[in-house]
Amino acid sequence: MENSLPVKKDEVSLKELLVTLKEWWCYLVSQWKIILIAAIIGAGLGLTYSVIKKPVYTATLSFALEDEKSTGLGGALGLASSFGLDIGGTGGSVFSDSNLAELFKSRSMVENTLLTSVLVDGKNISLAEMYIQNENWRENWKDEPKIKDIQFLPIINRKGFTRVHDSILGEIYRDLSKKKLFVSKKDKKIDIISMDVLSTNELFAKYFCEALARQVGQFYITTKTKKARSNMNILQRQTDSIRSALNSAISGVAVANDRTFNLNPALNVKRSPSIRRQVDVQANTAILTELVKQTELAKVALRKETPLIQVIDRPILPLMNDKFGKFKGIVFGLILAVFFATLILVFKRIITKSIINS
Structure with missing residues (x-):
C-alpha cells in the first residue's frame, strides 16, 4: 500500500506536466501572428546582413626554416680561428622556429612592411594607405584636423614621421597582429611554418602576406650573416x-x-x-x-x-574567402528571431500570471 502511493503521485505529476506543456503550446500557437512577423523580420535582417557583410579573404604563405650546419668545414674553420678570424658557419638558435614566428608578428617588421609600395590599378600605393582606405578610416577623420591630412606615400621617409604617423601605424599594427595576422607551426613533427593574413580586401591580404615574408627574410639574412x-x-x-x-x-x-x-x-x-x-x-x-x-x-x-627562409606555398588569386551566404543569413536570422520572440512571450505570460495570482 505504501509502495503504491509514490507511483500514483508520479503519475499525477506527469499528467500535470503534460497539461502544462499543452497549455504553453496552445498559448504559443495562439500568438502565431507575432511569431510569424518576428520570423519575417529576422529573415530580412539576416539577408541584409549577408549582403552588407564583406567576405573575409585569407592569404596563406608557408615556409621552412633552412638551418645549414657547418659540416665539412670544421678543419678549415678551425684553421681560420687560429688566425683570429671568425668566418661564421654556426647556425645559432636566435632564429629558431618559434622565434621566427614571433619575428613575423613584431611591430618593426609589420610597420616596415606597411610602408612597402605596391601597384594597384596602375598606381603606386603604400600598404598602410591601402589599409586605411579599405577600413574607411578617413571618413572618421574628417573632423580631426590633426590626422585628416595624414598620408603614407610610397616614397615617404620614416625619419620624417611625426608622432601622429607613428600613432596611426601603431593602431594598424595592433589591429593586424590581434585579429588578422596568424603565424603558427601546423605540426610539431614538421618544420614548416604557416602565415595567414585575413582581410576584406583580397589584394591587400595577398600583397601584405608576400611583402611581410620578404621583409622578414631580408632582416633574417642581414642579421644572421652580419658577422660572416x-x-x-x-x-x-x-x-x-x-x-x-x-x-x-x-x-x-x-x-x-x-x-x-x-x-x-x-x-x-x-x-x-x-x-x-x-x-x-x-x-x-x-x-x-x-x-x-x-x-x-x-x-x-x-x-x-643564405638564404635562410625557403618559401613553399605563396598566396594565389583568387584567395579562399569566408562569405556569409544569403541562405545562411536568412536561416540564422529566422531562427534567432523566433527564439527571442518565443522567449519574450513566455516571460510576458509568466509575469502576467504572477501579477494575477498576487
Missing part, C-alpha cells in the same frame, strides 16, 4: 691590399734589375735593392696565398647561411 659578411669584407680588403703590394714589389724587382743591367759582378752593393724587392715578392706571395684561402672559406660559410 663583415669578416669576409675585411678579408677581401686585405687580399686586395696584399695583391696591390705584390704587384708593386714585382714591378720594383723589374726596375731594380734594369738599373743593374751589365753591372760589374764585383759591385754587389748595388744589387741589394733588387734582392730586397725579391724578398717582398716572396713574402707577399705567401701572405696572399693564405688570404685567398681564408677569403674563399668565408664566402663558402656565407653562402651556407
